[in-house]
Amino acid sequence: MRNIRFGVIGTNWITERFLAGAKHHKQFELAAVYSRTEEKAAEFAAKHDIPHRYTELDAMFASGVIDAVYIASPTSYHAAHAIAAMNHGIHVLCEKPAASNAREMKEMIETAKRTDTLLMHAMKSTLMPGFGAVRDNLERIGTVRRFFASYCQYSSRYDAYKAGQVLNAFKPELSNGSLMDIGIYCIYPAVVLFGRPASVKAQAYMLESGVDGEGSLLLGYEGMDAVLMHSKITNSFVPNEIQGELGNLYVDRISEPESVELRLRGGASEDLSRPTIEDNMYYEVEEFIGLLKEGLRESSTNSHEASLITMEIIDEARGQIGLKFPADEAAGG
Template sequence: MIRFATIGTNWITEAFIEAAKKTEDFALAAVYSRTDEKAKQFAAKTGAERTFTNLEELAKSKDIDAVYIASPNSLHAEQAILLMDHGKHVLCEKPMASNTKEVKAMIDAARRNGVVLMEAMKTTLLPNFQAVREHLHKIGKIRRYFASYCQYSSRYDAFKQGTVLNAFNPAFSNGALMDIGVYCIYPMVVLFGKPNRLQASSLKLESGVDGEGTIIFTYEDMDAVVMYSKITNSYLPVEIQGEDGSILIDAIHTPTKVEIRYRDGRTEDITVPQEQPPMYYEVKEFIELIKNGKRESEVNSHEHSLLTIALMEEARKQTGIVFPADQ
């Protein structure tokens, strides 16, 4: 069994634990929170054996093998490096960190300590994303990737009333690009690699983060258009356009229906069953890496994480979105 601790007591950590418990080799050994009350409440809810309120004590614990980090983005790098320097494997929520400098430091720490570091990007490990990769050749020469993820945030209502919660606070390296734009960019990087250049635009909110934005990526013989928002909704599918047909994906963050529409009018449903909760597949991948003595995922690799954050950092630079972590 791989003995896990978790950092973060929000809904995503609950979803992670629920999914992870469906794997054979996961054991929830501890939860961490800054306050004892929250830690104990979360432990009672999730069935954790222990609680921690001191991160260094967690890092030094001999009873923990791996840690899932779901703290605010601005804390990822510092927490992950401390844990890895004490021999802990780290599964870190997306985005991996605030910027390229932090992600590089995290990768260096993983290699220095011989531990697994993986970004918890669920999309690229889901069965239907694998189906996309396997059938991509059927649509001929790829000419365009279009991905839209626009989801109105309930926290935006508070923002409009004058309360800036974490989701719209630059101190936590947040905003639309970091929170949900990453879901459009990471799969693009896995499928098509590094673009030659990008052109970004966004709406900067009064707090200093972006509420929505659009990025055009230019490749050698194709382009990619990414749209993201936390202040509007969109109901558009994702589309990969080839000269012989197009692949349509219902939702980039959690694809559950995938089909090919060929130029000659034929359609092919390439959807595969997803028998487990979405986060199950990232936990399974992470645990298998540990058990097999590997140090990084081939899909959610260090290279993919580094390239994704570099593209996001360039987009922020072009649109004037600056975090305290960048200073």
């Protein structure tokens, strides 16, 4: 199979991290970059030796120089960018959260099926070796009674916010906030492991800009619950834990699971950690290109269903805490 020629939308820090990981894959080829300004496109192209640069998305999608696109634009643009790409037959790897709401996610999935293109949520954590260790050893802890995940990371942009400057991370018009940016790291693995919850309860601290600064969720499942905490205005260093009747699984970071430990009720413990490369966004590229090599159009881990359920949970939580986006109004929501 020939190389997969990628275009990238966005020239920010997350794109830099994506490229650092992607360049470990022998069949990844960086062919094009899109930016709203010629200056940024030219600067990024020169930095990464990219042969083609664009300031018009349709021009890049119709150029014939890319097979796939990595979308790292603001969340409010994800659906429109992804749908436009797929309508040109371009496969899509979309940064999290892949959409502003479940309606947009459904439209993206429907477009992927209609155009026979691969659409995948760029949620790296569930594709990392550490998460694989969790899945492979989950049965060893017996009946699961609780999933606990915490991702609380003080944002440097919050200092600017408190000083009176509202940056993108805290703008509702870009479909941002703690739940969308941070909380999804707790929700997505819960969905991958346990599916759709029977109930969702959410609370949050709302900022004056209109987005949430921090919050928590309780997902109810038959016989168990998932307790999730997220924040962009505080830090937390507590480990993540899956509690079973026969033992526990401990994970260092839910957003980047590397250290995984099994502790059985009788006292025995086992290190289940697996080797992980530092540029860990490689694993989503590996999954994506692997699917294309096999002629598949959906990941079994970062599946369409997992992505849709996650967005439905977020929609329900947003309704409870009063977090609204202009993207919701686009559908009369």
